[in-house]
Amino acid sequence: MALSMAPIAVIAAEDGPDPLMPHTSELIVGLVAFALLFFFLRAKVYPIFEKTYAERAAAIQGGAAKAEEAQAEAQRLLEEYRAQLADARSEAARIREDAKQQGAAIVAQAREDAETEAKRVAARAEAQLQAEREQVLRELRGEVGTLATTLAGKVVGESLQDDDRSRRVVERFLADLETAQASDAAKPAAGDA
Numbered sequence: 001m002a003l004s005m006a007p008i009a010v011i012a013a014e015d016g017p018d019p020l021m022p023h024t025s026e027l028i029v030g031l032v033a034f035a036l037l038f039f040f041l042r043a044k045v046y047p048i049f050e051k052t053y054a055e056r057a058a059a060i061q062g063g064a065a066k067a068e069e070a071q072a073e074a075q076r077l078l079e080e081y082r083a084q085l086a087d088a089r090s091e092a093a094r095i096r097e098d099a100k101q102q103g104a105a106i107v108a109q110a111r112e113d114a115e116t117e118a119k120r121v122a123a124r125a126e127a128q129l130q131a132e133r134e135q136v137l138r139e140l141r142g143e144v145g146t147l148a149t150t151l152a153g154k155v156v157g158e159s160l161q162d163d164d165r166s167r168r169v170v171e172r173f174l175a176d177l178e179t180a181q182a183s184d185a186a187k188p189a190a191g192d193a
Contacts, residue, residue: 145170
C-alpha cells in the first residue's frame with residue numbers, strides 16, 4: 001500500500017497552474033455573462049420589484065393613515081361617550097335630588113295635614129266632651145236638686161215643692177260645693193310649692 005500512495009503524492013507536489021484560480025477565458029466569459037445578467041435584471045426585473053415595493057409601502061402608509069384616522073375617530077367617539085355619560089350622571093343626580101326634595105315636601109305636607117287633622121279632631125273631641133260634660137252637669141244638677149229637695153222635705157217634715165225656692169236652695173248648695181272643691185284643690189297645690 002505504501003507504493004500505491006507514492007504516485008499521488010508526486011502528482012500533488014508538481015508545480016503547475018493553481019487549481020483554485022480560474023482560466024482567464026473562463027473569467028472573461030463569466031464577467032460578461034454577469035454584466036449581461038446584471039443589466040437585464042436592472043432594466044427589467046428591478047423596476048417591477050421597485051413598483052411592487054412602492055405599492056406595498058403606499059398600502060402600508062395608507063393603512064397606517066386609515067388606522068390613525070380610525071383611532072382618531074374612536075378617540076373622538078370615546079370622548080363623546082364620556083361626555084354623554086357625565087351628562088347622564090349629572091342628570092341622574094339632579095333627578096335624584098329633585099325626587100328627594102319632592103319627597104321631603106310631600107312628607108312635610110303630609111305631616112302638616114296630619115297635624116292639622118289631629119288638631120281638628122282634638123278640638124272637635126274637646127268640644128264634644130265639653131258639651132257632654134255640660135249636659136251631664138245640667139242633668140246632675142236637676143237630679144241632685146230634686147233629690148235634695150225631697151230629702152230636705154223629709155228632714156224638715158214639710159214639702160218643698162215650690163220650684164223657685166227649691167231651685168235657689170239647690171243652686172246655692174252647688175255653688176258652695178264647687179267653692180269648697182276649688183279651695184280643696186288649691187290647698188295641695190300651695191303645699192307643693
